[in-house]
Amino acid sequence: MNARWWLPLLVLVLAAPLWLHWWEPALFLAINQACASVPAVLWATLSLGGNAWGVLALTSPLLVLAPRLLWAWLCAAPVAVILVRIGKEWLMSPRPAGVIEHAQIRLVGEPMELASMPSGHTLTAFAVAGSIYFALDAQRRQRFMWLWLMAALVGLSRIALGAHWPGDVVVGACLGVWAAAIGHLLWRRIGPGVLAPKGWQMRLLAAVMALALYQMLDAPLDYDESRQAQHALAIVLVLVLLRFGRQQRKED
DSSP states (O other): OOHHHHHHHHHHHHTHHHHTTTTTTHHHHHHHHHGGGSOHHHHHHHHGGGSHHHHHHHTTTHHHHOHHHHHHHHHHHHHHHHHHHHHHHHHOOOOGGGTSOGGGSOOOSSOOOSOOSSOHHHHHHHHHHHHHHHHSOGGGGGGGTHHHHHHHHHHHHHHHTTSOOHHHHHHHHHHHHHHHHHHHHHHTTOOGGGGOTTSHHHHHHHHHHHHHHHHHHHSOSSOGGGHHHHHHHHHHHHHHHHHHHHHHHHHO
16 A cells, blocks of 8 residues: 555554643643744744645746646645544534633634644645645655645644644644545546646636735735735735736737
8 A cells, every 4th residue: 555545544543642632731832832932923924834825825836837736736625625624523622722721822813722623724734745745756756855844844833823732733744645645546637638728727726826816915814923924925926927827828
């Protein structure tokens, strides 16, 4: 069996003390307080990598540079959404802010107290990283191991911001890899017509990117501290959409 299927299961088994909360709240507090020396703006910026609009903005250059990689994570997105919704609505487990006195936590943003397991931001980040990684040619994957590191940092940011337990992050990471693996099966069945620059699918993606631009400029997505990062991503989106528009005119 391919490692993308059994490795997340192995991690889940080995990490049972985390998602069973055997070491909580001590472990959460230790990580949360250790991360407090890093400015909140950095953690909030990293957390954007697990927000759906943030991910669209971050990966928007793929629209013109490598659309097949953009479609890779889009195929995994519905699976990721289903896994997050099932986990949160079925378990409705308390978040750290619902258990620990707020004065003991480095808590950024509005306190959230329910729907902790799994971490949706972490699941999304690993689904995106895994989808792109699996879609790469085997000989190129070694150079893109940093994708997993970035996803892990998104997960760490959720603890640093006071939003999730370590167990939520581990479970979110494992489910994200499975979402990527399932999405990869769907992605392999995409026909060449979907990637055609003037096809309605690509134009629809461009329209979604324009909506992401609005979201970047409208209001903070998760935290006030991420506002500057959103403005930077808005610039990236504008450049991508301009480049896409030029591609369309050339095709004409």
